[in-house]
Amino acid sequence: MSLYISSINSGSNGNCYYVGNNEEAVLIDAGISCTETERRMNRLKLPLSKVKAIFISHEHADHINGVATISKKYNIPVYITDETLRKSGLKIEKKLINNFQDTATVSIGKLTVTAFKKLHDAADPHSFIVSGGNVTIGIFTDIGYPGKELIRYFRLCHAVFLETNYCEAMLENGSYPRHLKKRISGKKGHLSNTQALGLFKKYKPHHLSHLILSHLSENNNNPEIVKKLFKPYEGDVSVIVASRYQETEVYRINPVAGINGLSQKNSLKQEYRQLKLF
DSSP: OOEEEEEEEOSTTOOEEEEEOSSOEEEEOOOSOHHHHHHHHHHTTOOGGGEEEEEOOOOOHHHHTTHHHHHHHHTOOEEOOHHHHHHHTOOOOGGGEEOOOTTOEEEETTEEEEEEEOOSSSSSOEEEEEEETTEEEEEEOSOSSOOHHHHHHHTTOSEEEEEOOBOHHHHHHSSSOHHHHHHHHSTTSOOBHHHHHHHHHHHOOTTOOEEEEEOOOTTTOOHHHHHHHHGGGOTTSEEEEOOSSSOOOOEEEOOOTTOOHHHHHHHHHHHHHHHTTO
């Protein structure tokens, strides 16, 4: 069974990522308005009524701005940690609030969602993988440093939304105050183009088919810079730069022969054993 993915929006003005099968779907974050989310998903022929859950990575406004309205209008459960909910100030109906735990798996129909902690300047931030039909999708943005957990899960994925937030030279030479530059480039900030490329080059799984470069800074990055940087290393992977102004197309991600749920589980254990040697 295939999974279908799209970036509904990606950037500091709002983040929302769609992962679904033929029957149900989830949103990872909902950082643009309900109206704009509806408009973009309608253009893609992805009805919001198909979304059965929204998972929240952390409380920053560009990840939660549309959550309450979308959840209320479509009666969609929201999965969020207690600390993130407290910090967010979101007003969501109690019956629609669900908690998730680090590394625990949540089943949404035939989809499974696994959260794992990440480094970012938020109360209780998490990244996610969404799996179904022997296909695994990673949503890895707002990460200060590509640590062992990220590497482990990255190597399981058939497609990944991966942060390429800033160009180091643009950030350093730009107009941001020094404290903000340090925050962005610190271990609880964002992934740079170079950090993301390093992760891709060193740990790219052979079954990765799509890499969607995400959460580009408006002031400290440029899609053309990112495309040029990744181009020599694409190989047979489709590399796409997600936009802060419009949705991407819907990409169909297919299972790969020899990669199934059991082998993925064993692969995860093997990766962990290998990483313990570092």
